[in-house]
Amino acid sequence: MSHHIVAADALCFSYPDGTAALKEVTFCIHHGESVAVIGANGAGKSTLLQHLNGFLTPTSGTVRIGDATVTRDNLCDVRKTVGMVFQNPDDQLFMPTVYEDVAFGPRNLGMSVADVERKVRDALAAVDAGHLAAKPPYRLSGGEKKRVAIATVLAMDPAILVMDEPTAGLDPFARREVIGLLKAFSHTKIITSHDLDMVAEVCGRVIVLHAGQLRADGPTGQLFADRSLLAACHLEPPLSMQHCALCGRAATPLSAAA
Amino acid sequence: MSVIEGSILDFRRLDLLAREDSIIHRLDPRTKVLVTLAFILVVVSFDRYAVNALLPFAIFPVALMAVANLPTRFIAGKVLTVSFFAVAIGILNPLLDRQILIQIDGIGISGGWLSFISILLRSALTVTAALILTATTGFGAICQALERLGMPTIFARQLTFMYRYLFVLAEESQRMSNARELRSCRGTGMGIRPYASMVGHLLLRTWERAERVHRAMLCRGYKGNMVTQKSAGMRLWDLSFLLGWITLFVLLRMYDVPRLLGHLTMMPHL
Structure with a gap:
């Protein structure tokens, strides 16, 4: 199914102040794949994500979603196909109540009242947040906010889910819930994160960025075992693959950890 | 607790109250916005020395608070806080306007004191009405109501x-x-x-x-315009609530009820 392809071809981007944030990045993500984009702070992860739904336009090179290159003319379609979950849910939940917020997307798509209602109910149920519908966003806990933010995107029926740091700032239980959700979704997933244990569980493929360049692109287990690559990109293997400092337990290979 | 935290909590409390249920809560937000606006306009339209004529208007906030089951102390506390502004506005009146206007038991009350009391009353009445509106409707619903009443989107x-x-x-x-x-160590x-x-x-x-x-x-x-779902329209109950209160406000504005009552009780002596 070529329809859900996400591809970057020699993607370069420089900010107006001249900082080159992405240099010749090329990759192709196929339908149903779950891919993590990892890298140190400032490696270009967020800049890359911004290109996937047209908030930034490449300085040179192209981004392709499905069969179409992202241009100003097809932004609407692109944004319907690519659902983006922001790192800070406060930026994403801007309506007075959770219900209104989840309904925002479907209403903009021009759905009928009954359809909107069904979409909202389904999306909230998918993240186990049906009971939060009437609450204003500021009364939610961090984990609840994150789940609702995911619901706002699901309600749009995107083919591709893009998530910026989905587990950042969550307590272990809420993190576990979000991981459960991510694993349950059959969408094509593109996730940036510093939580490499989560990446090891959720993503089968990893793209490593360093200083704006694509340094590696391959199966998660293989890349996480390559310590010299990780060290060169200012990263560390996930904790589950590290030797335990407390009990002396040897590192587990990824297949056992996942 | 700091001032900022305190006022956030107050806002949240109002929002919580708006999620309760009563026949007032269930009114169309537009009804409540219109009645509250009418109330405020009428109260403000009295002349500067009006005191007695304002008193009957207390029936509106009192009735609504009772029916909507709002916490009296919380609302009163908020009104009191805002009253300081009213005091600041009116405090000079008794000094500037010393002309004696009425006599009560031989004590002359100057116009300044009358207008000062009038300002306090009006601020208390209007602020209470606005708080009741927020506490029974919720801020979001008020915004939507204003928009549907014609406020620019x-x-x-x-x-x-x-x-x-x-x-x-x-x-x-x-x-x-x-x-x-934390890093200024009680210094400046x-x-x-x-x-x-x-x-x-x-x-x-x-x-x-x-x-x-x-x-x-x-x-x-x-795409530049907010698509919102319209709530159910105004029902008969909304209309009667609206017309009932507005009629009462107009009557109270036209006839000075305390004075009429005073005349009635004095009749037998005449």
Whole structure:
């Protein structure tokens, strides 16, 4: 199914102040794949994500979603196909109540009242947040906010889910819930994160960025075992693959950890 | 608890109250907005020395608070806080306007005192009415009602977003102010200068946040107009509530009820 392809071809981007944030990045993500984009702070992860739904336009090179290159003319379609979950849910939940917020997307798509209602109910149920519908966003806990933010995107029926740091700032239980959700979704997933244990569980493929360049692109287990690559990109293997400092337990290979 | 935290909690309390249920809560928001506006306009339209004629208007807030089951102490506390502004506005009146206007048991009351009391009454009445409106309707619903009553969409939008991000902004400034305090060790902490930089930072952060929020909206198909679901229209009960109160306000405005009552009780002596 070529329809859900996400591809970057020699993607370069420089900010107006001249900082080159992405240099010749090329990759192709196929339908149903779950891919993590990892890298140190400032490696270009967020800049890359911004290109996937047209908030930034490449300085040179192209981004392709499905069969179409992202241009100003097809932004609407692109944004319907690519659902983006922001790192800070406060930026994403801007309506007075959770219900209104989840309904925002479907209403903009021009759905009928009954359809909107069904979409909202389904999306909230998918993240186990049906009971939060009437609450204003500021009364939610961090984990609840994150789940609702995911619901706002699901309600749009995107083919591709893009998530910026989905587990950042969550307590272990809420993190576990979000991981459960991510694993349950059959969408094509593109996730940036510093939580490499989560990446090891959720993503089968990893793209490593360093200083704006694509340094590696391959199966998660293989890349996480390559310590010299990780060290060169200012990263560390996930904790589950590290030797335990407390009990002396040897590192587990990824297949056992996942 | 700091001032900022306190006022955020108050806002949240109002919001919580608006989620309760009573026949007042169930009224169409537009009904309540219109009645409250009418109430405020009528109360403000009295002449500056009116005191007696204002008293019967207390029936509106009292009745609504009773029926909507609002916590009297909380609302009274809020009204009291705002009253300080009214005091500040009227405090000079008794000094400037010393002409004796009425005599009660031989004690002359000057026009200044009358107008001062009148200002306090009006502020108490109007502020209570506005608080009741918020506590039975919720801020979001009020914005929507105003929009449907003809307020330009852009203002309604601004108000809704302001209310949503007020909490975020307040929390952010609180954290910043705490951070400053923790490192100023009860001293003045370099005086006023850090505040200038703090305000600047807040502005820039708000700016960036606004950009992110706008992007989040674009992500979900925002094309410049907000599509909202209309609530059920006005029903018979709404109309009777609206007309009933407005008639009462107009009657109370035209006839000075306390004076009429006074005349009635004096009749037998004549």
